[in-house]
Amino acid sequence: MKPDQVKKLLMISVSVLLIVLVAGIFFFNRNNKVVLEGPQGEIAANETSSQAWAKFYPAHWDSYQANYANTEKPSHFAAKPYLTAIYAGFGFAKEYNEPRAHVYTIEDILAIDPARKKAGASCFTCKSTQVPEMMQKYGEQYYLMSFDEIKEEFSEAIGCLDCHDPKTMELRLSRPALIEALQRQGRDVDKISQQEMRSLVCAQCHVTYYFQPGSKKITFPWDKGVKAEQILAYYDEMKFSEWTHPDAGSGMVKPRHAEYETFQDSTHESAGLSCADCHMPYTKVGSKKISSHVWQSPLNNIEQSCTTCHRNGSDWLTRRVETIQNQVKQTQDLAGEAVVEAINELKISQVAANVDQAKLKEAQELHRQAQWYLDFVVVTNGYGFHNPTETLNNLGIAIDLAHKSAQKAREARGLK
Amino acid sequence: MKKTLMWLAILAILGFSMMLTVKIPALGLAEADFCGSCHLMDEQVSSYLHSPHRNVANCGDCHDPHALVTGSAYAAYSGARDVYRVVTNSAPLEIRTTNLSKKILQENCMRCHGDLMGDIADTSHNGGDYCFHCHQEIVHER
Numbered sequence: 001m002k003p004d005q006v007k008k009l010l011m012i013s014v015s016v017l018l019i020v021l022v023a024g025i026f027f028f029n030r031n032n033k034v035v036l037e038g039p040q041g042e043i044a045a046n047e048t049s050s051q052a053w054a055k056f057y058p059a060h061w062d063s064y065q066a067n068y069a070n071t072e073k074p075s076h077f078a079a080k081p082y083l084t085a086i087y088a089g090f091g092f093a094k095e096y097n098e099p100r101a102h103v104y105t106i107e108d109i110l111a112i113d114p115a116r117k118k119a120g121a122s123c124f125t126c127k128s129t130q131v132p133e134m135m136q137k138y139g140e141q142y143y144l145m146s147f148d149e150i151k152e153e154f155s156e157a158i159g160c161l162d163c164h165d166p167k168t169m170e171l172r173l174s175r176p177a178l179i180e181a182l183q184r185q186g187r188d189v190d191k192i193s194q195q196e197m198r199s200l201v202c203a204q205c206h207v208t209y210y211f212q213p214g215s216k217k218i219t220f221p222w223d224k225g226v227k228a229e230q231i232l233a234y235y236d237e238m239k240f241s242e243w244t245h246p247d248a249g250s251g252m253v254k255p256r257h258a259e260y261e262t263f264q265d266s267t268h269e270s271a272g273l274s275c276a277d278c279h280m281p282y283t284k285v286g287s288k289k290i291s292s293h294v295w296q297s298p299l300n301n302i303e304q305s306c307t308t309c310h311r312n313g314s315d316w317l318t319r320r321v322e323t324i325q326n327q328v329k330q331t332q333d334l335a336g337e338a339v340v341e342a343i344n345e346l347k348i349s350q351v352a353a354n355v356d357q358a359k360l361k362e363a364q365e366l367h368r369q370a371q372w373y374l375d376f377v378v379v380t381n382g383y384g385f386h387n388p389t390e391t392l393n394n395l396g397i398a399i400d401l402a403h404k405s406a407q408k409a410r411e412a413r414g415l416k
Numbered sequence: 417m418k419k420t421l422m423w424l425a426i427l428a429i430l431g432f433s434m435m436l437t438v439k440i441p442a443l444g445l446a447e448a449d450f451c452g453s454c455h456l457m458d459e460q461v462s463s464y465l466h467s468p469h470r471n472v473a474n475c476g477d478c479h480d481p482h483a484l485v486t487g488s489a490y491a492a493y494s495g496a497r498d499v500y501r502v503v504t505n506s507a508p509l510e511i512r513t514t515n516l517s518k519k520i521l522q523e524n525c526m527r528c529h530g531d532l533m534g535d536i537a538d539t540s541h542n543g544g545d546y547c548f549h550c551h552q553e554i555v556h557e558r
Contacts, residue, residue, distance in 0.1 A: 024503055031505040034455050287505055303510045311552065 035288045043166035048129040050159030053166070059285040063293040064159070067101035070296065073108065074098050079329075080378065082336035085343060086371055089246040090254070091116040102158040102295060110151060119211060121145035122218055125175065126205035128154045129161040132174050143216040163201040171197040175204040181220035198274035203260035206275075208376075210240065210253075226261040228376045228394050232369065241368070248346035250364035255376040262380050266387035281305045297382075321385055328377070328384030331395045335374045338402035342367045345409035352413040359412035366405035373398035438495070439488045446476020446491065454502050456511070464556040478524045478555065479517065490520070511558070522546045 037059050047053065054061035076096045077083055087093035094115035100108060105127040117123065122143055125131055134153060135142050142150075165172045173179050173189060178200065182189050192200065208231065212219050224230040224237075232253070235241075241251030263269050268278070280291045281304035298305035299321060302314040310317055346363055349355055373394045377384065384391035410416070438445045448470070452461035464470060469478075479494075481487040494517075501507040513521065522540050525547040526533060533539075540546050548554075 024499075027503040027505075028499065032453075032455055032502050034458075284509065307510050311558065 031287050033287060037288055037290055038169075045166060046133065046161070047166050048133060048156050048159075048161055050129065050156065050161070053160045057160075057169075059288050059290050060293055062285070063283070063290060064103070066294045067103045070101035070294075071104075072098070073100045076378075080333070080336060082333075082340045083378070085247075085340045086336070086375070088343075090243045090252070091118060092254070105157045106154055107157075117147040120147050120216065121150040122211060122216060123147055124150060124154055125177075125218055127158065129156045129159045130154055132161075135176065140215060140217070143211070143218065158205075162204070171201050173200060173204060177209060177218045177220050178204045178207070181222045184223055195272065195274055198276035198280075199260065199263070202275040202279075206257050206259040206381075207261060208255045208258040208379075210235075210242065213240070222261075226264055227390075228255075228258075228261075228373055231255070231261075232372050245343065245367070247350075248343045248364060248367050249350050249360075250346070250367045250371075252368055253372055255372065255379050258376055258380045259382065259386055262376075262382075262390065263386040266390065269387075277308075278305045281308060324385055324388045325383035328388065328391055328395070331392055331399075332374070332377055332383075335370075335377075335395045335398040335402065338399045338406075339367070339371050339374050342370060342402045342405035342409065345406040349409045349413045354414070356412045356414075359408055363405045363408035363412055366401050366408060370398050370401035370405055373401065435492045436484065436488045438491045439484055445495070446480065447474045451475045454498065456502065456507055459558055460556045463553075463558075467555050469555045473528075473555075478521055481520055482524065482527060518546055521548060 037057055041056050043053055043056060050061075050064065074097065076098060083096060084093050087096070091113070095113035109123060109127050112123075120143070121134075124134075130153065134150065138145065160166070162174055163171055171194070179189050182200075207220060209218050209220050211217065221231045221234045224234045235253045240253065242254050243252050244250070245252050260275075263275070276291060278298040279295055280293065281298070281301065282289055283292045283301075283304055292301070292304065299318060302317055306317045307314065342363070346360075346367060349360055349363065377391050377394050377398075380386065380391075437443065444450050448461045448464055451457055464475075476487075476491060480491045498507075522538070526538055529547075
């Protein structure tokens, strides 16, 4: 090589090296950041339209939009045929489907069977970001309005405003029933940790509730505690029942999606986890890190949800969850059959001649309790995974009470 | 021709010695400070800094082979791989040890704790478990 050739080669290689180095440093610094998507402007204080938040939080909006892929809403009756017998005389016997994603709430509630509309305007309480606005507009009258009277006013599904403060994006509670229940427990709702808020925003809706007789105000029955036996004791004390079972004659109470209550005191909750830790794990969008806003089973993204803590492989983890859920389903089916048997015995005893009224009443009371414990598990998403031991315990109690109810019902008409 | 060969040889020697420099302790390329400059390592580094191992071993003591040539070659390879992944933003969500890395880790466990394990010998032989299968979070989490 001639000296000027060497010079040329050196110049080219040095400049290429420099470009690679500069580009490398630039991309390293750009990608080696944990960027959180922060406020990029001001959103109106009560912006109910989630679309209006989208331009400020594009990555979160995209994640929220992914919920549209969750389109299945199979009937619960397919997997649990005994439900029509235990819900007889109540709207749930007509239609009870698994829910689709949050984005479909308005569409789905408008398509519900008319038998489920009796509760009135209250049905919308967990379906729209516009609810607090409506509560302000109508006051206590909101709860007394009919389903059809108010349905035209809602157009926005569950969205940003339900859990976030538009200014700071901090988590906040927007539904009075939860705030009031916490206050009755003596909690100061302004002094709740961020980690607990990551569960409480969900607990605005994923909890059991009842309509107060008269005012129809949505109330959480938590004053004695949030567990099945404590809530039943609360209802027993106020002599509350929602409907009378037409075949059994028993006064019934109805639990609803008690995910929050079931999760309390579970292994994962005791370890300090919140709903969002498993259901909204951190996920990377480009070089940004956001909490996933695709609400779904953590089994759909084990690498983000479970393996953050559990270093076992996803296959092993899936098998563990499936084992628990299959065992719960099996025991739940046994409890379902036992409760249906109690209903069938009560049905015969109710119309039998010379029936012992005291024993019949006792059998009906046992049926009310048995069905409560069974239903508390049935209505809770996750087939027991939110708290496996407690779930199986509730089902065990349900089976025992149902057998006792059937036995008492037989005794009431003179059989052994 | 002869000159080109000479240049190539000089480059090769230069490259090789540069590779060996990653093992120079004074450069700190095996220290948590350096490895932690990628934010991906935040959890590992911060939990390591709370573990007893921080006083006796740095990242490289466990994660790189101990020998000079294999050690520096592996460190250069894995370091370049990790930087590449940060630069291209292609690091996996779930960081797991590779099979090669597992063997290196096991060797390094035994290098310090071999005496203690004298009667038991290396548990990983014949398809047995690695030390860290049970002692998973002793040095750092995840």
